[in-house]
Amino acid sequence: MTKSLLEKQIELSNMVIEAGKFLIKNNLVARTWGNISCRLPLSNNFIITPSGKAYENLQPEDLCLLNADCKSLEFLNCKVLKPSSEKKLHSIIYQKRSDINFIIHTHQPFASAMSLAGEASSGYPTAKYALPGTDELANYVGNKIATDTDVILMHGHGTVILGNDYRSAMELSMKLERECRAAFLADYLPTGITDGSIDFSTEQIHVSKDKWIKVKSPIVDLFSKQLLPAYIDDFSQIFGSEVEIDNSSFYFSNTDIEEIQAAALVVYKNCLGAVVAQQSGEMPISIEDCNLMHNKYINSYSKEMLSD
Template sequence: MNDNEIKQLVADTGRRLLDKGLVARTWGNISARKDATKFAISPSGLGYENMEGSDVPIYDMETKTWEGSRKPSSEKKIHAAAYKLYPEVNFVIHTHQDYATAVGLATTNELEMSPEEKDLLGKISIAGYGLPGTDKLADNVTSSLKNSQVVLMAHHGALILGKDVEDALKKAEVLEEVCKRAVIKKIGTDAIEEACKIAGLKKMDTDAPEKESDKIAPFKAQLDDMAQMIGPKYSTGAVAKAKEGLSEDDLQALSLLLNKAIICKKYTEALGIDGRLSSFDCILMRTVYKFKYSKQKNK
């Protein structure tokens, strides 16, 4: 493929991930190898629904420079590590999928896989936490990549390497199914349905009365994207404040995020795991998101 085709592939894959519910808004990132030293990667802060091939920069791993009008994703170091470690890998996706994210807060010991699933996914590792875009996160993920091409990023999401785009997407979907089975086995389908119901209510009119049975006790953020969009603590008031001035599209993203956050909370509770992010990290991420990334989404 030429440069334009590779860049368009990245943009098109972003919309496919949106349709599959594996990413939302600007969260996550996608890359496609061009050659031994360069790859196309989704730009920083641009929503997938608005992304075109012309928006996608090409990053040079050797010179650490890029071609294009937009900055590459802040997670470019992680993608570079994947391509350097595995010459056979030609496509990398970083998702914020619900169930894999929940498992990433705990342990992979709960996962049960068929021989076919094991053959496809290989070893699944969990990388230690680091704030988004930092060297600490890149170093932790790189360490986990040395023995795995599927890495759960604690408090964050999943990184999936593939020989091509279809291989990477298939791995992402199978990973989510494997993790979903583990979560449901631990908390049951009723808890999943409750999370969906509560998250759906939260995207409605903030003045609408809330039934006592539909409330959930406030809890601290366990996930980067929750900290970014809502803040350090989930509560009815925090959600109402986060919704101020949001478009219908953004409200839908908030609903999806809440659904994931509640599932993660119920799963970690069932396992007796705390999983809370520090208040400082949450406030920092919320501030950066509010004054930077959320404003870039539609530009």
């Protein structure tokens, strides 16, 4: 029996929601960073995650339906929410690649770090850096789209992963992280650190009474007694241009456990990126860009989370 348009929209929406939960579970994103979309059959219209909504709590009616011009369409008879700021990036890909029906934008640790290595070292096409959510970034990614490319690294930012369907995109995200981890081990593993000790786990996090967050990781410990600059832009959103690392610890005033875990993951990921960047000669994100992202995060994005 042929499914109605409404039934198909709900089915695809549930796939997007499940993808978000998968990304969170596997540390491929933190909080609501990243975004996910799914093309509607026989069109360039697509369903995309909203801005500032926790993946774990999404319902089909929370998602946004956009056309190729990124204009919001009526969806499930619900009020229109604010779509992801990276919507143009998704639209460009769907228009360029008729074979792609599912897109995920992740901030996975090793792939994000290897975005700073250059294409020759990472083995993947890498889009130039631009501020998140900008047309400039969407166009840089669009310039890297090719018929034989289903993975694009975004310099100092994350990844874009393309799939014919939900399953192929999820499998590719895990394959990419394994391959980038292996590349990091082969080319960038610091002396004295073993491959069995470099992965992140929430069990490594210890919160002191004075709001210092310790991450028991040798990668983070590399930067003890230093000001760690921003190499990855979700780090700069939370911390600005730098954060002090002391005995594998950093100060974080928010006491919410999910916020603490996200901050710890982002610090760890930025340390991975710093290792790659310092060996490959990449500079940190500019202080001006860091301040722009941090102020926007404080004044708008984090408020969206609080109001959720």
